[in-house]
Amino acid sequence: MVAPPDNDVLWARALHFRHKDGSPGLSGVSLGVREGEILAVGGPRGSGKTTLLRCLSGLVPVRGGEVWFNSTPVHTMTPAARERLRRERFGWIDPEPVLVPELNVWENTALPLMLRGTARRRAKSTAMEWLKRLDIGDQARKHPADLVHAERQRVCIARALAPAPTVLFADEPTAPLHRIDRRHVLRTLTTAARSHGITVLLATADSDIAALADRTVSLLDGRQVRTVHLPPVSETVETKGRATCSLSV
Numbered sequence: 001m002v003a004p005p006d007n008d009v010l011w012a013r014a015l016h017f018r019h020k021d022g023s024p025g026l027s028g029v030s031l032g033v034r035e036g037e038i039l040a041v042g043g044p045r046g047s048g049k050t051t052l053l054r055c056l057s058g059l060v061p062v063r064g065g066e067v068w069f070n071s072t073p074v075h076t077m078t079p080a081a082r083e084r085l086r087r088e089r090f091g092w093i094d095p096e097p098v099l100v101p102e103l104n105v106w107e108n109t110a111l112p113l114m115l116r117g118t119a120r121r122r123a124k125s126t127a128m129e130w131l132k133r134l135d136i137g138d139q140a141r142k143h144p145a146d147l148v149h150a151e152r153q154r155v156c157i158a159r160a161l162a163p164a165p166t167v168l169f170a171d172e173p174t175a176p177l178h179r180i181d182r183r184h185v186l187r188t189l190t191t192a193a194r195s196h197g198i199t200v201l202l203a204t205a206d207s208d209i210a211a212l213a214d215r216t217v218s219l220l221d222g223r224q225v226r227t228v229h230l231p232p233v234s235e236t237v238e239t240k241g242r243a244t245c246s247l248s249v
C-alpha cells in the first residue's frame with residue numbers, strides 16, 4: 001500500500017467498482033484532490049460520476065484499488081468506521097432533495113450539527129445563518145411538504161454546508177433548480193466552500209457548472225478520459241450561421 005501525497009486531502013488509485021447486479025461501474029480511475037480545491041467530475045449521463053463520488057466518500061466499498069482520506073485508508077475501513085467518517089468529516093448533496101418530513105426547515109438544517117454533538121441553540125443559529133445565505137431564512141419554521149421542490153434543494157445545500165465538512169460531495173446539486181437560480185446557488189456554494197476551506201467534488205454533466213470549479217476530471221463509461229477544450233465559436237461565425245439558416249428557411 002502506497003501512502004498518498006501530503007497535499008491531497010482525498011486520493012484514489014486504480015479504482016474498480018462493479019454494481020451488485022454485475023454491471024461495471026468504474027474501471028481503473030485514479031485521482032488526487034487538493035485541500036480546498038473545487039473539483040468537477042464531468043461526463044455524460046451514466047458515465048459513472050455518482051458511482052465515483054459514492055466510492056470516494058466511503059458510501060460503498062470499492063472492489064479494487066485504494067481510497068485515502070488524508071493519511072487514512074478508507075478502502076480498508078469497516079462499514080461502521082466509514083459511516084463515522086462520513087458523519088464527522090464529509091457532506092453530501094443529492095440531485096433530489098431528501099429531508100426528514102417531520103422536522104421543520106431549520107431542524108433539518110441543524111440535524112448534522114446536532115449529530116456531531118453541537119448544542120441545539122448553537123446548531124439553530126448556524127443553521128439559520130446558512131438558510132439566510134441561501135435565501136430561505138424566512139421559511140425556517142415550515143416543514144418540507146410546505147416548500148416547493150427548488151426550496152427543498154436549497155435546504156439540502158444549507159444542511160450540507162452548515163457543519164463546514166472537510167469534503168463536500170455534491171452530486172448534480174442544482175439539478176432541481178431553474179436555470180436562473182442555478183448560477184446564484186452554485187456561486188453561494190462555491191464561495192462558501194472557498195471561504196471555509198471546504199474541498200468540493202462536484203458531479204455535473206453541465207460544462208457551464210464545471211467552469212466554476214478549479215479543475216475537471218472527466219469520465220466516460222466508468223473510465224477517466226482527457227477533456228479537450230475546443231475554442232468557442234466566434235459571435236461572427238455564429239451570427240453568420242444563424243443568418244444563413246434563416247435565409248434558407
Ligand SMILES: Nc1ncnc2c1ncn2[C@@H]1O[C@H](COP(=O)(O)OP(=O)(O)OP(=O)(O)O)[C@@H](O)[C@H]1O
Binds near residue numbers: 025045046048051
Ligand atoms: N445500483 C446500480 N445497479 C446497477 N447499475 C447501476 C447502478 N447504479 C448505476 N448503475 C449504472 O452504472 C453506470 C454509471 O451510473 P452513475 O449513476 O454512476 O452515472 P452518472 O454519470 O452519475 O449518471 P447520471 O448523470 O445519470 O446520474 C450507468 O450505466 C448506470 O446505469
